[in-house]
Amino acid sequence: MHGELHRLGHKVSAATARRVLHAAGISPAPRRHPARHEWAAFLKTQTSGSLATDFFHIDTIALRRLYVLFVTGVRTRTVHILGVTAxxxxxxxxxxxxxxxxxxxxxxxxxxxxxxDRDAKFTYALDAVFASEGVAMAKIPPRSPNCNPYAERFIPSVRKECTDGLLILDRGHAEKILHDHARHFNGHRPHHGRNQLAPHDDPNITPCPLPGSNAAKPSPA
Structure with missing residues (x-):
């Protein structure tokens, strides 16, 4: 709610949004367990140049389990759906x-x-692909998903906002809806970590200004 109003050029405080949610009987989002101190420091210092990846699964109407591999840019929150497979x-x-x-x-x-993470499907061959482009591999500690918070945060979002509300027919259908969701996620969905901007938004321009609003003009540099 706060993010969508911000994208329209309305200035609404987070406290106001919390009061509205409380009045409607909607509890705030649960707090996540903090990452280990050393990993929190690492992610903070390497934000601008980091990618994060993980798998998540979805089930079709025929009860066939599919696995989705995705990558997200830590700084921009841009998400890439790499593939879906059984x-x-x-x-x-x-x-x-x-x-x-x-x-x-x-x-x-x-x-x-x-x-x-240390999934067996992430091998030295995959590491070598990124190493060839000068990208170093950063493996999180064993059994510590909270040390990969940017990828982990996307999983409940895509389930709640996309896959949980649809009947998925097969792998092709899953790929289509996930790529469609990724375009929405990157081009429109506001992100708290980006001051309620979508990953592809220009931070100096209000994305969806109201007609006649001064917010339609780029802010001074």
């Missing part, structure tokens, strides 16, 4: 990594670290 393997994950770097092109040089 049989995730190390070779498949490595091929998706190659595809990502191909899609990024020259932008791959902006990244210095790739944050991942």
């Amino acid at each position: 049989h995730p393997t190390a070779a498949w994950a490595t091929q998706q990594a190659r595809q990502l770097l191909w899609q990024l092109g020259n932008r791959a040089a902006d990244f210095t670290h790739f944050v991942r």
